[in-house]
Amino acid sequence: SQTIHQWPATLVQPVGSPLSLECTVEGTSNPNLYWYRQAAGRGLQLLFYSVGIGQISSEVPQNLSASRPQDRQFILSSKKLLLSDSGFYLCAWNPSWETQYFGPGTRLLVL
Amino acid sequence: GIQVEQSPPDLILQEGANSTLRCNFSDSVNNLQWFHQNPWGQLINLFYIPSGTKQNGRLSATTVATERYSLLYISSSQTTDSGVYFCAAPQGGSEKLVFGKGTKLTVNP
Numbered sequence: 001s002q003t004i005h006q007w008p009a010t011l012v013q014p015v016g017s018p019l020s021l022e023c024t025v026e027g028t029s030n031p032n033l034y035w036y037r038q039a040a041g042r043g044l045q046l047l048f049y050s051v052g053i054g055q056i057s058s059e060v061p062q063n064l065s066a067s068r069p070q071d072r073q074f075i076l077s078s079k080k081l082l083l084s085d086s087g088f089y090l091c092a093w094n095p096s097w098e099t100q101y102f103g104p105g106t107r108l109l110v111l
Numbered sequence: 112g113i114q115v116e117q118s119p120p121d122l123i124l125q126e127g128a129n130s131t132l133r134c135n136f137s138d139s140v141n142n143l144q145w146f147h148q149n150p151w152g153q154l155i156n157l158f159y160i161p162s163g164t165k166q167n168g169r170l171s172a173t174t175v176a177t178e179r180y181s182l183l184y185i186s187s188s189q190t191t192d193s194g195v196y197f198c199a200a201p202q203g204g205s206e207k208l209v210f211g212k213g214t215k216l217t218v219n220p
Contacts, residue, residue: 032206042195044210059207088152094206097142100199102154 002027006091006103013110019064019078021106023091026072031093033074034100035066038088050074086110112202113138117211124188124218132183132214134198141201143174144208145183148195157183157196188218 003026013019025031035047048066049057056066063082067075074091091103114137124130136143145157158165158172160181165172169188174181185192195215199208 034207042213042215044197044199046207046209049207090152090154092154097206098159099144099156100208101156102146105152107152 002093002095002101004091004093004101004103006089006106008106009104010107011109013081013108015083015110016080019076019081019085019108021076021089021091021108023074023076023103024072025093028072028093028095030071031095033068034092034094035074035076036090036092038090038105039086044090048074048076081110083110113140113200113209115198115200115209115211117196117198117214119214120212121215122217124216126188126190126218126220128188128218130185130188130216132185132196132216134181134183134211136179136181136198136200138200139176139179142208143176143181144199145172145181146197146199146210147192148197148213150194154197185216188216190218190220192216193218 005024033050036044038044046059050068064078089106092100094100116135118133141161143161146154148154160172160174162174162176169186171184195213197210197213199210202209
């Protein structure tokens with residue numbers, strides 16, 4: 001069966017520090033992968049979308065970047081974190097048009 | 112792009128009560144999904160329902176595509192139903208989903 005992992009689960013970082021969040025999917029190949037951010041107030045905002053290795057679509061201009069170095073690995077990065085980068089980061093993949101499966105998420109607090 | 116609006120934003124129920132959550136979308140869709148986010152943050156896909164009605168246990172969903180809305184019914188609610196319910200629809204003709212702001216459901220014992 002397919003599973004999706006994210007790490008770390010929680011992270012507290014100072015303003016100006018770098019960031020690297022990792023997402024991996026098991027049990028499938030060539031998945032579409034997504035990064036979302038959920039700030040206080042509940043809404044999910046799509047940040048990045050990838051249909052394959054090295055193929056990244058940025059949805060919102062911001063302080064973040066994404067990379068897909070391997071088929072089932074999706075990385076979210078920042079060179080210098082801002083306070084506004086705090087939030088809950090969710091990775092997702094979709095095996096078909098009909099559904100998306102989400103990872104457990106990473107809670108990021110920037111101080 | 113498509114707009115997805117959910118109501119009510121908050122809902123408080125006693126265990127055993129029934130509820131109806133609504134999702135309105137601004138454009139025609141061929142993909143409408145409902146998700147539940149539990150209090151620990153995990154998002155679970157409940158239904159893929161671009162039209163018609165589906166049922167899964169105490170939960171059911173109906174989408175009336177011609178009128179651009181979907182309803183999620185929860186019957187005999189339990190405390191474990193608490194959390195935030197999201198509906199989502201695709202952006203344009205892509206597989207990228209646009210989420211509503213959610214309905215926060217609290218079921219009290």
